């Protein structure tokens with residue numbers, strides 16, 4: 001799916017008065033089948049950008065087009081159809097507790113199913129091999145029939161990614177897919193995600209805090225800061241200088257915070273003071 005933004009501004013309705021816009025005059029063109037990572041410090045506007053691209057948040061100003069159509073000028077049903085051609089994978093996928101992993105993954109097919117087929121799949125999952133294959137790509141096929149409320153945060157994130165693989169979407173919008181994964185698994189998950197998108201000719205836009213992972217796996221990198229595009233470059237041209245400017249005063253984020261699931265560092269040994 002092709003994307004174009006021209007002078008796009010976005011704002012949260014709940015933002016306090018006088019707060020700067022979350023996205024400011026963004027101009028961007030993404031071709032069908034490209035894979036991009038969006039990096040930048042916390043609060044840069046990465047999630048807001050994905051929400052706009054997912055047609056979940058109307059821009060406050062400027063132009064936004066998907067496949068040369070302006071989504072917010074379409075009639076409701078046409079907008080729904082367009083939304084069915086994309087998938088937004090949030091950082092914490094909202095998975096109903098007690099649901100089986102297989103059902104949660106196959107929910108990615110909902111846009112192409114009739115109501116009857118969707119209801120039937122809740123009781124009798126209709127394409128178990130497809131769910132299994134998608135989970136396999138993220139090293140999770142042993143959890144096919146597990147309940148989602150028995151999964152770790154990192155496993156839930158990978159269920160969200162597997163859902164994209166079974167979906168008919170031509171645009172994958174993935175928000176922070178690695179925040180709960182250990183470094184080695186994070187590398188493998190992103191590698192699988194990019195490979196799968198490339199093999200299917202799907203457009204992939206992913207936000208990432210792990211800059212090293214973004215540079216290693218994505219051909220094109222957007223640097224976002226304070227809602228503005230600082231750079232839009234091939235990964236090979238993102239120099240340490242550019243990163244230092246992007247993360248100025250946020251250098252700790254560039255070095256990378258530990259993932260949420262990582263066990264806390266062991267407490268220092270207690271030293272007994274004997275008089």
Ligand SMILES: Nc1ncnc2c1ncn2[C@@H]1O[C@H](COP(=O)(O)OP(=O)(O)OP(=O)(O)O)[C@@H](O)[C@H]1O
Nearest residue numbers: 012014015016022041042043044045046047048049
């Ligand atoms: N629900 C909200 N209401 C008001 N302001 C918001 C809301 N969500 C985000 N913002 C503001 O919009 C700006 C962009 O936030 P956004 O979540 O898009 O940044 P981000 O780059 O994804 O950050 P992070 O890396 O911490 O997830 C920030 O200034 C933030 O405070």
